[in-house]
Amino acid sequence: MNLTKKRWIYLVLCCLINLCLGSIYAWSVFATPMAEHLTKFAHHTLTTGDLAIVYTIANAVGPITMISGGFFNDKFGPKAVIFTGGLMFGLGLIASGFVHSVGMLVLTYGIISGLGLGMAYGSTISTAVKFFQDKRGLIGGITTGIYGLSSVILPPVVTAIVAATDVTMAFKIIGIVFLVIVCGSALFLKPCPNDFVPEGWTPPVNVKSSAHDKNWKEMLKTPIFYIMILTLTCGAFSGMMIISQASGVAMNMIGMVPASAALAVSVLALFNVLGRIAAGFISDRIGRINTLAGALVLSMFGLGALYLCHQGTVALFYLGIAVVGICFGSFMGVFPGFTVDRFGAKNNSVNYGIMFIGFALAGYFGPSVMRSIFAADGAYQRAFLIALVFDIAGIILTFLYRVVLNKTEGGNH
Known part of the structure; x- marks a missing residue:
């Protein structure tokens, strides 16, 4: 074979x-x-x-x-x-x-x-x-x-x-x-x-070799790396924040019983999975940065829906967590390929491991913000607003990514 x-x-x-x-x-x-x-x-x-x-x-x-x-x-x-x-x-x-x-x-x-x-x-x-x-x-x-x-x-x-x-x-x-x-x-x-190349596939001629096979030291010298890792942190923030407390949000904010709250966690997880696969597929066609920018815009609508939730708004809550799940999944699905695109396949295990620190930061700060705000306010609304700010910052970073890439590598992305 x-x-x-x-x-x-x-x-x-x-x-x-x-x-x-x-x-x-x-x-x-x-x-x-x-x-x-x-x-x-x-x-x-x-x-x-x-x-x-x-x-x-x-x-x-x-x-x-x-x-x-x-x-x-x-x-x-x-x-x-x-x-x-x-x-x-x-x-x-x-x-x-x-x-x-x-x-x-x-x-x-x-x-x-x-x-x-x-x-x-x-x-x-x-x-x-x-x-x-x-x-x-x-x-x-x-x-x-x-x-x-x-x-x-x-x-x-x-x-x-x-x-x-x-x-x-x-x-x-x-x-x-x-x-x-x-x-x-x-x-x-x-x-x-x-030197492996899949049968029947020809590497794109417009891929600049300078963007490939950088080791971690060379990667850290590029400004594009810092934009990417911050974009990952911003994009993963709302998902990690809500995943960590989804059951508690469902019970405390919506008034769900534990069994229904457990179902909400599963719904969030399922849309997270769908977002990873769908966004990965889409990014092969419209580009990684375009897919990520779209996910950030969509995430803002999901967070807006959650902000408007209160006791009994079950449908709005499900809409909010489904959208946030898709957007969080989009970042997790797109970034492995995104990292290879920018820094090459040869050293990708190390490079992606370093890039993953952006996810770890979101995994620390997202849940911490959620816990702190609920402890202080007895409500989650302010946390959703903070997550919205991170989405806006992420959108700005996607524009900055394009600007920097155009200057450093002639716009190939």
Whole structure:
């Protein structure tokens, strides 16, 4: 089987790995029963808010291993990198089933699993995108979309395991299954040859070689990098803010019961996935920066709908979270291909890992702003306005991107 056909097998393996890694988005399903479990060992009652630091750290440490693991992935290929990441991810989850304190959960889930996740996730996306030069946007959308799809599929599975056993057993079972799937799939992956060109596809003649194959040092010297990473932070801010508190917003602002709030979380996750795949596909046709600018404008309408929500406005709330989900997904789906377009495929694992810091910043500040404002106001409206400001800043950055690109590289984007 030639490489143009075999690459589809590698894509399926990368997607299978990402389906496991995306379980981090299902943290809220673990949080409530885990808070109850750890309360038995604490001197006071713990809430999901007390465990929020675990999720925050798991997201924050990812770029560390995305960058370091990306270096080894670009040099030696994905097999050893993803296998190591899968081992850490799975063992961290298994160990989380044995902890008796929040501090230990921070270590097992937040740090060990979080670092393993970053190492494997960065390599799967970079590997898949390298094999599909002809469909970078679509493949970036699919691989990140499958990662997001985990938050739709996994919650009912985890809930069923918790109901049948308990949350500690759920961590152990999920950890063992994911360890086997991720590490097993990694063994069949191969690195993409630097000279590989898909059959029947000719690289565009208007692509300037100067825009390609920059290492991380060269990338950091370009002004376009800083515009891109800030654009990513602005674009991901509203999505990360709302994803972290979607259930609470549904119950506190709309008056939904827990079951309906859980459905709202699934709707948000589903549109997040759809946004990743659709935007990746669209960006192959109309350009990455045009797609991102459109997503930011659309996000403003979604945030406006959420700002107008109050008790009982269920339809408006669903409209708002669906639109915000699509727009957040758009950024996550487009940026892998966008990074390759600008800085080349050769060093993309490291380069995208550094670019992903923009997402990590949104993952830290978005939820923090949401929590702080609700604690101060007892309402979320002011947080939606702040997110709107980030969208406007993002739109300005897309114009700045075009200006800088025209000056530095003759307008090729």
